[in-house]
Amino acid sequence: MSHAPLRLVVVPHTHWDREWYRTHEQFRFRLVSLVDELLDLLERNPDFRHFMLDGQTIVLDDYLAVRPGARDRIERLVRAGRLAVGPWHVLPDEWLVSGEALIRNLRMGLARAAAFGGGMRVGYVPDQFGHVGQLPQILAGFGFPAAVLWRGVGADVDRTLFAWEAPDGTRLLTVYLMHGYGNAVNLPTEPRALRARLDAESASLAKRSDVPTLLLMNGSDHERPQPELPHALRAARALGAERDPDWAAELGSLAEFVAMARADAPASLPVHRGELRSGLRSPLLPGCASARAPQKLREFANDRLLTRHLEPLAAWLGALGGASDPERLAFAWSVALENHPHDSVCGCSIDAVHAQMETRFDRVAEIAGAHLDAVSAALVRHVEIPAEGFGRGAGAGLVVWNPNAAGRLQVEALVEVEVPVGANGAPRPFHLRRGDGRRIAVAAEVVRPAGAQHSGVFARRGVLALLPGLRREFESLYANGIDVARSGERLHARIRLGDTPDASFDLDAARRDLIETLGDESIRDVAVETWLPPRVRLRFVDELPGHGLRVYRIAPGAAPAPPELRAERLASGGAAIENAAWRVEADAAGRVALVHRASGRRVEDALRLVSEGDRGDEYNFDPVPGGAVVDRPTRARVTALRRGAEVSLRIDATYRVPLALSAARDARAQRSVALPASIELRLAPGLDRLDVALRVQNGARDHRLRLHCRAPFAASRFEVESAFEVVERPIAPAPDSFGAPRPAEFPIGAVPQRSFATLAGPDGLALTVANRGIAEVEALVESDGAGALAITVLRAVGWLSRPDLALRPGPAGPALETPGAQVPGPHAVELSLRLHRDGDVRRIAEAHGFAFPPLAIAAGDGGGGPLRDGSRIVEVEDPEVVVSALDPHDAGFDVRLVNASGAQRDVAVRTAVAGAAIEQVDLAGRPAANATWRAESPGEGRLALRPWEIATLRVGRTTQRPA
Numbered sequence: 001m002s003h004a005p006l007r008l009v010v011v012p013h014t015h016w017d018r019e020w021y022r023t024h025e026q027f028r029f030r031l032v033s034l035v036d037e038l039l040d041l042l043e044r045n046p047d048f049r050h051f052m053l054d055g056q057t058i059v060l061d062d063y064l065a066v067r068p069g070a071r072d073r074i075e076r077l078v079r080a081g082r083l084a085v086g087p088w089h090v091l092p093d094e095w096l097v098s099g100e101a102l103i104r105n106l107r108m109g110l111a112r113a114a115a116f117g118g119g120m121r122v123g124y125v126p127d128q129f130g131h132v133g134q135l136p137q138i139l140a141g142f143g144f145p146a147a148v149l150w151r152g153v154g155a156d157v158d159r160t161l162f163a164w165e166a167p168d169g170t171r172l173l174t175v176y177l178m179h180g181y182g183n184a185v186n187l188p189t190e191p192r193a194l195r196a197r198l199d200a201e202s203a204s205l206a207k208r209s210d211v212p213t214l215l216l217m218n219g220s221d222h223e224r225p226q227p228e229l230p231h232a233l234r235a236a237r238a239l240g241a242e243r244d245p246d247w248a249a250e251l252g253s254l255a256e257f258v259a260m261a262r263a264d265a266p267a268s269l270p271v272h273r274g275e276l277r278s279g280l281r282s283p284l285l286p287g288c289a290s291a292r293a294p295q296k297l298r299e300f301a302n303d304r305l306l307t308r309h310l311e312p313l314a315a316w317l318g319a320l321g322g323a324s325d326p327e328r329l330a331f332a333w334s335v336a337l338e339n340h341p342h343d344s345v346c347g348c349s350i351d352a353v354h355a356q357m358e359t360r361f362d363r364v365a366e367i368a369g370a371h372l373d374a375v376s377a378a379l380v381r382h383v384e385i386p387a388e389g390f391g392r393g394a395g396a397g398l399v400v401w402n403p404n405a406a407g408r409l410q411v412e413a414l415v416e417v418e419v420p421v422g423a424n425g426a427p428r429p430f431h432l433r434r435g436d437g438r439r440i441a442v443a444a445e446v447v448r449p450a451g452a453q454h455s456g457v458f459a460r461r462g463v464l465a466l467l468p469g470l471r472r473e474f475e476s477l478y479a480n481g482i483d484v485a486r487s488g489e490r491l492h493a494r495i496r497l498g499d500t501p502d503a504s505f506d507l508d509a510a511r512r513d514l515i516e517t518l519g520d521e522s523i524r525d526v527a528v529e530t531w532l533p534p535r536v537r538l539r540f541v542d543e544l545p546g547h548g549l550r551v552y553r554i555a556p557g558a559a560p561a562p563p564e565l566r567a568e569r570l571a572s573g574g575a576a577i578e579n580a581a582w583r584v585e586a587d588a589a590g591r592v593a594l595v596h597r598a599s600g601r602r603v604e605d606a607l608r609l610v611s612e613g614d615r616g617d618e619y620n621f622d623p624v625p626g627g628a629v630v631d632r633p634t635r636a637r638v639t640a641l642r643r644g645a646e647v648s649l650r651i652d653a654t655y656r657v658p659l660a661l662s663a664a665r666d667a668r669a670q671r672s673v674a675l676p677a678s679i680e681l682r683l684a685p686g687l688d689r690l691d692v693a694l695r696v697q698n699g700a701r702d703h704r705l706r707l708h709c710r711a712p713f714a715a716s717r718f719e720v721e722s723a724f725e726v727v728e729r730p731i732a733p734a735p736d737s738f739g740a741p742r743p744a745e746f747p748i749g750a751v752p753q754r755s756f757a758t759l760a761g762p763d764g765l766a767l768t769v770a771n772r773g774i775a776e777v778e779a780l781v782e783s784d785g786a787g788a789l790a791i792t793v794l795r796a797v798g799w800l801s802r803p804d805l806a807l808r809p810g811p812a813g814p815a816l817e818t819p820g821a822q823v824p825g826p827h828a829v830e831l832s833l834r835l836h837r838d839g840d841v842r843r844i845a846e847a848h849g850f851a852f853p854p855l856a857i858a859a860g861d862g863g864g865g866p867l868r869d870g871s872r873i874v875e876v877e878d879p880e881v882v883v884s885a886l887d888p889h890d891a892g893f894d895v896r897l898v899n900a901s902g903a904q905r906d907v908a909v910r911t912a913v914a915g916a917a918i919e920q921v922d923l924a925g926r927p928a929a930n931a932t933w934r935a936e937s938p939g940e941g942r943l944a945l946r947p948w949e950i951a952t953l954r955v956g957r958t959t960q961r962p963a
Helices: 024-044 058-064 068-079 099-116 135-141 191-206 229-239 254-264 293-319 326-337 351-380 460-469 507-517 843-851
Strands: 007-012 123-125 146-149 161-165 171-176 213-218 248-251 271-273 397-402 407-416 430-433 443-448 451-459 477-487 490-498 525-532 535-544 548-556 566-569 575-578 582-586 592-596 601-603 607-613 635-643 646-658 672-683 690-698 703-710 717-722 725-729 756-760 765-771 776-781 787-796 825-837 855-860 874-876 881-889 892-899 905-911 918-921 933-937 940-945 950-956
Touching: 007 229, 007 254, 024 058, 024 068, 058 068, 058 099, 068 099, 099 135, 099 293, 099 326, 099 881, 123 135, 135 146, 135 161, 135 171, 135 950, 146 254, 171 254, 191 213, 191 229, 213 254, 229 248, 293 326, 293 351, 293 397, 293 787, 293 825, 293 881, 293 892, 326 351, 326 881, 351 855, 397 407, 397 535, 407 843, 407 855, 443 635, 451 460, 460 507, 460 525, 477 507, 535 548, 566 635, 566 646, 575 635, 575 646, 575 672, 582 646, 582 672, 607 646, 607 672, 607 690, 690 703, 690 787, 703 825, 756 776, 756 787, 756 843, 765 787, 765 843, 787 825, 825 843, 843 881, 874 881, 892 905, 892 940, 918 933, 918 940, 940 950
Parallel strands: 007 213, 007 248, 123 146, 146 171, 161 271, 490 525
Antiparallel strands: 161 171, 397 548, 397 855, 407 535, 430 548, 443 535, 451 525, 477 490, 566 575, 575 582, 582 592, 592 601, 607 703, 635 646, 646 672, 672 690, 690 825, 703 787, 717 725, 717 756, 756 765, 765 825, 776 787, 874 905, 881 892, 892 950, 905 940, 918 950, 933 940
16 A cells, blocks of 8 residues: 555444344344434434444334334434445345345345435445355446455455456455454544554554555444544544644545545456355355255245246236236335345354244245235236137146246146046046147146035025125135036035136126026025035146246046156166156165266266264354264165156165264264155156155254265366356365465355256266255265265254364354254255256256246136237247346336356347337346347347346336237
């Protein structure tokens, strides 16, 4: 740094972990006292000119829920620049939530802050456990000039300012909190002691600073303001006025510091490209990706429900003139975001916190699920399902929404539909028909058999009296049809019920018809029966339009079985299944071998369930030196089954695993317990992938359980999906790979992922394993040199934090026992294996086709259009351009596109909204600077995208384009 006079900007703040080692309500009690005191202080003392409320607006909501009368006071202080709020709604973890969730979080936080007078325009991320590589592009997309952060910075950056570059080339000035977000916490207020503390910290920072202005963060976790600080700073300044007249230290804001730093920063700063995942100077705490693994599955499922199913269909309904209801969507997101802070979604809090999170997960599923039911019912009224073309005997309609790129996909649906049933309520064989008469075989599993619910005989006049008050919903079920037949003097009425309303049923019309029929006085009485159709889990494969609809009707009888599917018992006592792409064998001991026909590769011992000791805590895996590794069952039973449109091989096995750690925590216990596991492997016609469903019953403690998926090659490159990017991660990192022999935390190979990971070999072949919410994966080198992807099923630990770990010197939080983090009980995960050429352009599309399966909607006879089989809300034909969101708002909807490749792309985009005005906007919804959208006609055009660029097109609401 030059010899310019030092200027110290002291930013008073609190870092508010909303829940962690205490529950949300226990911390809220403290929060209310803190903000009461803060408001009084700011109003009483104008010299205490600024306080930052941790960059998240949810603390305002939490406070005002108790002190609603304080809103005006808060607004006055925010508008005066005395109180900084936002820009986030919650400070989120970045690895364990989707990129779309990060965008919704910032959007909600900025909107909430605007209602109070304006949000802080700085990308403040003080304590997240590392940072995704696309964060500079996201923050710049909201117009932020800089980021401020602490964790994850590696050896390539040793300055307090650097340029952080996203994969698309966006660069953002970044302030590195080298000494943390509490480098000036609890400052002494005696002037000499204060001056000494400030001089020591500024001398240390100045060695690493390229600007004369230094940032001192006066606060930390749950810290209160220091009322005496303005006076103490004046006194400290006066102490050295003669010796150092240009020395200045004053209270200020983070935004003021950023403005000064930008003005003084040299043209050339250190540049870091991509994600920040170094534990060199501060721990990354990577074990959070596997702590309390079931909650990661729930987060993924709710995000999929919102972004892949509800929002796109609501956007389409809005384009048709219906109600997309963005306010309900925002409410669902507000509840979902409460689980996104790092101490929450990371699984690193006390048990009571995670029990309360379960309620929030339930609420999101209920809010979004009810909304999806309503939107789906309204949308299918616009879908034409003609009576002709489907062939003789075709019955109720089924509409499938594909949220992915076009291709051959498997539909997995839990639906309540009218299918032929036997006496026991189980469905008889049936198939699906396309509008061109094509027959589609299905694999069906009964989740709930059909059956009568209530029955009784009632006098005609009594029924007539009751009919005007007949409601659509009763006893938590919906009336979805009334079938009437007469037998002599008795009328038989069967009311078909359902868990969700059938859009094609008109209750008022049915009531009028029944009243008219009962006007015949020769009818003596009415026999009424309520009947519930079966709930069936369907799986079938078909070619589906991208981001569009496929229409079917259900027909009795089985479709011709795909000849490529085979299932057999083996003479050895095992079994085998195959389709055109794969052969899967399991011997009597449960060892799996895979044969991939296209590559000609055979993989022995391809899938192995492995339990290893873990002496760590919720933050970090810590291996047990020399601990027993269990990777073979003591018993196994292998069966093969053919079910319509699929074949499956099931391995029911029992493993004996150590019960826990020894008392000294230096070995696994001698006593063992049974760990039952069921692995079901499935093949479908025309799909070049192997689906795996794993269920285990965990009764052991202090262990990590992973499924090792072997590759038929040595590993040369390891990639995972992260937020809006696919990023390379290290294979077997060395202990000093962070750049020092004793870092703050030693590196490990287990890393967070979104929906897939890929292992590439030196011969041009790659293995991709897609998942549905499994948040942790590691690339391994097996004992024979082959590569493998280890997918974490669960990690069972009993402590929030411990001070005695080998891989993380020192604690990461309070040493509290967390028996719930041992995750006892049932676990179920799903994944899919695919062998392909390295560089396959359909890698992401195929992985997303598994991770985000199409949605099936029972549609009856549908409606009158304009939608029909093959209709698409948006058409993007490039498989490497991902449609990340179809996000409705009052004036239309946004289409978010991601160029998921390292090459410039120019892509054609067409929407289903005829005559729509399309504008390129930034993430805040403002007209995009340097827009590359070229309209070619209303509703369509072309978009140029940089490698890994995120772009948003705003589609105005006009009329639905005919299919």
